Amino acid sequence: xxxxxxxxxxxxxxxxxxxxxxxxxxxxxxxxxxxxxxxxxxxxxxxxxxxxxxxxxxxxxxxxxxxxxxxxxxxxxxxxxxxxxxxxxxxxxxxxxxxxxxxxxxxxxxx
Amino acid sequence: xxxxxxxxxxxxxxxxxxxxxxxxxxxxxxxxxxxxxxxxxxxxxxxxxxxxxxxxxxxxxxxxxxxxxxxxxxxxxxxxxxxxxxxxxxxxxxxxxxxxxxxxxxxxxxxxxxx
Amino acid sequence: xxxxxxxxxxxxxxxxxxxxxxxxxxxxxxxxxxxxxxxxxxxxxxxxxxxxxxxxxxxxxxxxxxxxxxxxxxxxxxxxxxxxxxxxxxxxxxxxxxxxxxxxxxxxxxxxxxxxxxxxxxxxxxxxxxxxxxxxxxxxxxxxxxxxxxxxxxxxxxxxxxxxxxxxxxxxxxxxxxxxxxxxxxxxxxxxxxxxxxxxxxxxxxxxxxxxxxxxxxxxxxxxxxxxxxxxxxxxxxxxxxxxxxxxxxxxxxxxxxxxxxxxxxxxxxxxxxxxxxxxxxxxxxxxxxxxxxxxxxxxxxxxxxxxxxxxxxxxxxxxxxxxxxxxxxxxxxxxxxxxxxxxxxxxxxxxxxxxxxxxxxxxxxxxxxxxxxxxxxxxxxxxxxxxxxxxxxxxxxxxxxxxxxxxxxxxxxxxxxxxxxxxxxxxxxxxxxxxxxxxxxxxxxxxxxxxxxxxxxxxxxxxx
Numbered sequence: 001x002x003x004x005x006x007x008x009x010x011x012x013x014x015x016x017x018x019x020x021x022x023x024x025x026x027x028x029x030x031x032x033x034x035x036x037x038x039x040x041x042x043x044x045x046x047x048x049x050x051x052x053x054x055x056x057x058x059x060x061x062x063x064x065x066x067x068x069x070x071x072x073x074x075x076x077x078x079x080x081x082x083x084x085x086x087x088x089x090x091x092x093x094x095x096x097x098x099x100x101x102x103x104x105x106x107x108x109x110x111x
Numbered sequence: 112x113x114x115x116x117x118x119x120x121x122x123x124x125x126x127x128x129x130x131x132x133x134x135x136x137x138x139x140x141x142x143x144x145x146x147x148x149x150x151x152x153x154x155x156x157x158x159x160x161x162x163x164x165x166x167x168x169x170x171x172x173x174x175x176x177x178x179x180x181x182x183x184x185x186x187x188x189x190x191x192x193x194x195x196x197x198x199x200x201x202x203x204x205x206x207x208x209x210x211x212x213x214x215x216x217x218x219x220x221x222x223x224x225x226x
Numbered sequence: 227x228x229x230x231x232x233x234x235x236x237x238x239x240x241x242x243x244x245x246x247x248x249x250x251x252x253x254x255x256x257x258x259x260x261x262x263x264x265x266x267x268x269x270x271x272x273x274x275x276x277x278x279x280x281x282x283x284x285x286x287x288x289x290x291x292x293x294x295x296x297x298x299x300x301x302x303x304x305x306x307x308x309x310x311x312x313x314x315x316x317x318x319x320x321x322x323x324x325x326x327x328x329x330x331x332x333x334x335x336x337x338x339x340x341x342x343x344x345x346x347x348x349x350x351x352x353x354x355x356x357x358x359x360x361x362x363x364x365x366x367x368x369x370x371x372x373x374x375x376x377x378x379x380x381x382x383x384x385x386x387x388x389x390x391x392x393x394x395x396x397x398x399x400x401x402x403x404x405x406x407x408x409x410x411x412x413x414x415x416x417x418x419x420x421x422x423x424x425x426x427x428x429x430x431x432x433x434x435x436x437x438x439x440x441x442x443x444x445x446x447x448x449x450x451x452x453x454x455x456x457x458x459x460x461x462x463x464x465x466x467x468x469x470x471x472x473x474x475x476x477x478x479x480x481x482x483x484x485x486x487x488x489x490x491x492x493x494x495x496x497x498x499x500x501x502x503x504x505x506x507x508x509x510x511x512x513x514x515x516x517x518x519x520x521x522x523x524x525x526x527x528x529x530x531x532x533x534x535x536x537x538x539x540x541x542x543x544x545x546x547x548x549x550x551x552x553x554x555x556x557x558x559x560x561x562x563x564x565x566x567x568x569x570x571x572x573x574x575x576x577x578x579x580x581x582x583x584x585x586x587x588x589x590x591x592x593x594x595x596x597x598x599x600x601x602x603x604x605x606x607x608x609x610x611x612x613x614x615x616x617x618x619x620x621x622x623x624x625x626x627x628x629x630x631x632x633x634x635x636x637x638x639x640x641x642x643x644x645x646x647x648x649x650x651x652x653x654x655x656x657x658x659x660x661x662x663x664x665x666x667x668x669x670x671x672x673x674x675x676x677x678x679x680x681x682x683x684x685x686x687x688x689x690x691x
Contacts, residue, residue: 023510053506055508055509055510055513056482056510056512056513057510083499083502083504084504084506087490087497087499087504087506088506088513090486090488091485091486091487091490091497091513091514092484092485092486092513093484093485093486163663163667164644164648164660164663164664164667165648167659167660167663168648168649168650168660171650171656171659175656194303194305195285195288196663197305198283198284198285198288198303198305199285199662199663199665199666200658200659200660200662200663201283201658201659201662202659203305204281204307206305207307207318208304208305208306208318209317209318209319209320210304210318210319210320210321210322211320211321211324213320214317214318214320214321217317218314218317218318
C-alpha cells in the first residue's frame, strides 16, 4: 500500500496504490491507514492496476473507505481495475457504488 | 494360467488363458518366446478373465524390454474387466490395442516390414 | 448401422484447465452431457451400437453411459494412441467395424440436428466417405452401399467444433432459446422456453423469466431473479436477492446472496467470462462456492489402519534405529535433507525431512535393508501427512498452490510406495500405472500386505532413492 498526495490539478487528492491481494488478512491494515490518510485529504483515488485479487472482505474494506470518505463530504474513486478484479466488482454489484476509471490520469481529471 | 504360442501372419501370437496376477506373472515373464527375440509379438487376451497390478507389471516390463530391442508388443481382444484395468491405470497409453487378433497381427507384420 | 465416435485428447485439451474434473464428453450443454447428444443422434440415424474411442481416459464416460441399456443401444469403449490415423483406428476396431456400415464421428464437435427429421433415410442414401466436416471434426460413412440417386429432402445437419468457452457458451444459449427444442432436453417442459428438473424449490418472492433451464435439486431463495437466459445445473443453491441472466451455472455451485451473475459461467468456485476466457477462482465462501460431496468414511478408516500399522513398524524398528542411527550419523552415511512434498491432490505441500543411507559397509546395509531411512517418516502417518503406503512423494516445485492442478486426484504420498511393493522400476512414468491401480483397487488391509511386500523388497534393494 502506497500513499502520496497529488495537487497537480489544483485539488489535493490522496493517491493510494493497492497491490497484490486485498483480503481478510490485510483489510484492517487498509482501514487503519485510511483513517490516517483522512487527516490529510478528503478526496481519494485508489489505483488498482497492481491489485491482483480481491475477496468479499477486501471489497468490504474498500466500501467502508468509501462510506468514511462520503461522511466527510469527500469521495473515493477507483482506477485501473484488472479484468479479474472488475469481475468481482460486477458480481457483487459494487461497481454501482463507485466511479471507476480506466487509469489514474482520467480519475484525477474527473475531480 | 496357460500360455501358448502360435504363428499367425508370420507374427508370434501368445495366447494367455486364465488369470494374470502375482502368482502367474512370473510365468509370463520367464516365457522365453515372449522375450527372446526382437521380433514383435501379439498377446491375445480373449481368454484372460482377470488382470491385476502384478500382471500389468509383467506386461509393461515385457513391452519395455521388447522396445529396447526394437520389437513391439501389441495387445488384442481385451474383455471389459481387463480393459477397465488398462483404463484406470492409463496403461493404454503404452500399447496398441486391437479388438481382433487377426488385425493385430497384420498391424505387427506391417510394422515389422517397415523396419 | 453402427457408430464409432473418435475423440482425441488434443481436441479438448483447452477444457481441462477451465472445468477441472469434468470429462469433456460429459460436459453439460443445457444440463445434458455432451455424450448424450451424440448418442441421441446415433440412435436417430439408425445405429444399434456405439463405440467411444479415445487416446485419453474414458472411465468417467463409461461410468455414466455404462453399456447403453438406458438408450436401448449397445455402447462399448476402446483405446487408441495419440498418433493413430483413421485407418489405424479402424484396424484397431476391426471386429466392430467389419461387415457393417459405420458412421464415424471424429473430433470434439457438436452435431446440430433436429429430432423431427429423418436421418435414417438420409444416411442410407449417402455413399462412402466424408459427408460433413468442420475445421474441428467430421462425419463420414464406411461400408455404405454405392450412392443411390434418390432425391432426399434436405434435413438440417451441421457441425460446430467445440474449441472455446465462447462457442460452448453461445451454443448453450442458442439451445436454450429454441421454442420447441430440436433436442431432447432434461426436465419438465410444461411450457415453452422452460425446463425444470426434479426437487426444485423456488421461493415465492423469486422470479423466473424465460428462457430458463433448471436442473435437479436446486434451491432458489427469496427475491432472486433467474433469467432471461439462465441454465442452472443440478445441486445448485441460489441465495437471496441474486440475479442470474444470460449465464450458465454448472452443477454443485453455490451463488451467494445479493450477487449479479450476468454473461458468465459459474462452476463451483470458479467464475468465468466466456467472451474473454478470463476466470477467477473464489476462495471466499460468501460469494461463489463449490458444493462438496461429503468425504467418505473409507478414507478415515484407511488412515486409521495405516496409523496402527505405522505404530507397529515404529515399535519394531525403534531399537535398531536407536542403536544404528547414531553410529551412521558419526560415519557420515546418514544424510538428511529437508524438502517440500505434495501429499495429496487436495492439500498444500508439506515439508518432510527425508533420510538417505549410503549402503556401504555392514551396518549401513543393514540399516538400509530394514528401511531405517523411512523410520522418521512413519511419524508423519499419525499426523495424516503421509499414507503408510501410497505414491512416491513428488517434490513440490513452487511454494504456491497453483501447481496442485497438475497433481492428479489419485495421488497420495506414502512412506512406502506401491511401486516398491510391486517391484516396479521406480523411474519413468510407469509407476503412475501401479499407483492408479491401487487408488481404485486398494483397501486398508491390502495396504498392510503391500507394505510388508515393499518392506521385504527393500531388503534386496541395492540403491537408495
